[in-house]
Amino acid sequence: MKLEPIDMAALLDIHDILMTWNTDESSVLQKLCDKLLASLHAPLIWGGLINQDHKLTVFGAAGNEADRIKGLVLDCSDTLANHPAIKDCIDTLTPASLPGGLIELNSRLFENLSPDVRTLQTDLYPLTLENRCMGVLAVATGNRQNSKHHSLLQLAAQHAGFALGMLRNFVAKEHAQSSLKLAAAVFDHSLEGIFITDTTGSILAANDAASRITGYKQEELIGQNPRIFKSGRHGQDFYQALWHSVHRHKQWEGEIWNKRKNGEIFPEWLSISAILDEHTQLQNYICIFIDISKQKEAEARLNYLAYHDKLTGLPNRDLFHDRLNASILRAKRNQTDIAVLFIDIDHFKYINDTFGHAKGDLLLQKVANKLKSCLRENDTLARMGGDEFTVILEDFAFQTDVEITAGRILKAFSQPVYLDNSELYVSVSIGISFFPEDANNPSMLMKHADTAMYSAKNNGRKCLHFFHSTMENYSIQRIEMERQLRHALD
Secondary structure: OOOOHHHHHHHHHHHHHHHOOOOOHHHHHHHHHHHHHHHHOOOEEEEEEEOOOOEEEEEEEEEOOHHHHOOOEEEHHHHHHHOHHHHHHHHHOOOEEEOOHHHHHOOHHHOOOOHHHHOOEEEEEEEEOOOOEEEEEEEEEOOOOHHHHHHHHHHHHHHHHHHHHHHHHHHHHHHHHHHHHHHHHHHHHOOOEEEEEOOOOOEEEEOHHHHHHHOOOHHHHOOOOHHHHEOOOOOHHHHHHHHHHHHHHOEEEEEEEEEOOOOOEEEEEEEEEEEEOOOOOEEEEEEEEEEOHHHHHHHHHHHHHHHEOOOOOOEOHHHHHHHHHHHHHHHHHHOOOEEEEEEEEOOHHHHHHHHOHHHHHHHHHHHHHHHHHOOOOOOEEEEEEOOEEEEEEOOOOOHHHHHHHHHHHHHHOOOOEEEOOEEEOOOEEEEEEEEOOOOOOHHHHHHHHHHHHHHHHHOOOOOEEEOOHHHHHHHHHHHHHHHHHHHHHO
16 A cells, blocks of 8 residues: 555654554544644544444544534444445445535434535545444545545554554453452452352352451351351251242342351341353352341340330330230130239338439339249239239149249238338238139239239238129229219219
């Protein structure tokens, strides 16, 4: 391919431009257009690159109305369908010519150009790399003298295609390396533990967080199977369901109990994902997990506060009713009896008013401890509120066993209670009802125990009374008498 001396000089300048280090495709194309315009004195020169969506974007332009054409995006799919010459240019990597100019493309994109520019003959040169078209170099000329510079333009387009291709490859490689560095940084500095295993489950890589959470050094983890973390709290069915989800859905996520190197069992939130290659074949497993011990402790604390009395630490009214319901269900199933004790501190209001609420609270704590010391470990003791306590007794042979327990409580309160430097003698009144003899549902069982407790108070306090139906009639009569007395005053 023979070049005129002036074209040879221009080509050498173009070579210098293309070989000068630059990571901006737009800058490369713009410098190429500027140099060709200065050498050829053509009215308009522009260059564009084709992306994966087959759209050509004009990145560089020089000459008449260059600023209007720069940045335009031309859909090659539509253009190729309507103009065979351009299709040949891109497919066969050979130059093509538009004798009528850009107007032949029938594109509205060029309507903002003046008619003189749009109708100039335009020669297209493919920017090639490894037998593929990366873009187009377009030269518009009005005097048809472009043919004598045909070789220069063809070589310039080839050199530009090579340079831009190398630039793209370099940028892609740099991007890939940056992505790998970023992924490595995320892996190393993540607060979540991460394992990567092969298809057999052998650990290939583990990050610092995984080492910190499990207690194993990273070199101890490599080559191991995650089975070393098994806590023994899950059965085979759990693991079968887990791996069934991984194999079917390529992922499993949930709560699991695992074991650290020191033998400590801890809860973790675990995610297992199957990583597939480009042929959708299993390549690796990635396990991401966090230690949720603190969350579990917080949940347990909130649950405890929701169902326990803050002052005494005993079950509160809600938890007592839940346990009473459960006890009645067991009693029905096993055909056994249960007893409910309603306990009230005698004259607590006077103690509270005399010594103050702080001493009153301290007294309630002392009373709770005394009551606990009189009961078995499996008995339920609760504080209903104020100075009222309740007890559920199960697993007794005779009702006299319940009476013995209640008598033990009364005897315990024959000893003084010490509040700081004050010695107080406190007594309690106890009412008792039985399931199913006195009631067959929780609310009536509680009501009858409460009625029996008030009967004990009305009979001198610091004693126990078993419920019987005459007490209920007496309570009703008492309420009715109070109502009538109020009306009598009127």
